[in-house]
Amino acid sequence: MHILITGGTGLIGRQLCKTLLADGHVLTVLSRNPDTVPAKCGAGVRALASLDEWQPGRSFDAVINLAGEPIVDARWTEQRKQALWNSRVTLTENLVQRITTAQHKPGVLLSGSAVGYYGDRGDAGLGEAAGPGADFPARLCNAWEAAALVAEASGVRVCLLRTGLVLSRQAGLLGRMLLPFKLGLGARLGDGKQWMSWIHMDDYVAMVLSLLRDAQARGPYNMTAPQPATNREFTATLAKVLHRPAPFIVPAWFLKFVMGERACLLLEGQKVLPQKIESAGYRVAFAKLADALRDLLGK
Ligand SMILES: NC(=O)c1ccc[n+]([C@@H]2O[C@H](COP(=O)([O-])OP(=O)(O)OC[C@H]3O[C@@H](n4cnc5c(N)ncnc54)[C@H](OP(=O)(O)O)[C@@H]3O)[C@@H](O)[C@H]2O)c1
Incomplete structure (x- = not known):
């Protein structure tokens, strides 16, 4: 297949490109820095500097x-919120406009979203049928999904990737947590009861490939491991895998003071379950957090 990937130079995108290339696909990546695409995404990957280059x-x-x-x-100043919105919702609207006006339309659009779609939901287990939250991340994800779903009217199969916290060797959440934890400065955030719906990068990429191939797959998919962890459990498990103590607590008031509204990303959470993809037969390779962390950290 010839696949167009937006965000292909990012943490997830680069890993996805590697796997798709190994599978024999031809890739084009939309990037604001097209010259960097072959180095980041793989030799032979083509670049689009703008959607204007996608002629019908x-x-x-x-x-x-x-x-x-x-x-x-x-x-999250108003200006920053607008940038977050434009880079997801407006970009997706423009992308779908190109898709629907193409002479030969792609068969499938797999479009980003996040578990933040559900908002702060306490201890409730959330399958794909659960409704959206009302905070800024939830409204952003809801609008991002709605923009992608417009392509369905043109006969394009659309899957929405409600992505959890992607754990990877390279960077992302785990990369940021590693140094303080290795120094024995690991800390629980607030009361630690908030759920963290995580996923190993290998499972994430394999799920994307499975949604690409499965002609029956459509609509929202929770891209998470089946055993989410509370922040308290996540902190304790990472500390144990690294054989380091994690004795500290970062108080909620401090995170709110330093981070403002976006502290909700760390202090609130949702217990998200990958019901649809598991029902479709996908078997998660890393269901347990300790196994995922041991694999990623070579322990
Ligand atoms: N990683 C996670 O744990 C996680 C969790 C939930 C949801 N997600 C979502 O999944 C997607 C991929 O995640 P990621 O971790 O791979 O993200 P990432 O490493 O930050 O990469 C995002 C990519 O988006 C492109 N981008 C950034 N700002 C842009 C803008 N203003 N206009 C156009 N393109 C822009 C960049 O490509 P260029 O610089 O080449 O243009 C970048 O490579 C993101 O949308 C993210 O919100 C990720």
């Missing part, structure tokens, strides 16, 4: 839409 005569068999400004990196 050009065809892709599938589109994977992962682009988005990092959500946790900067304080």
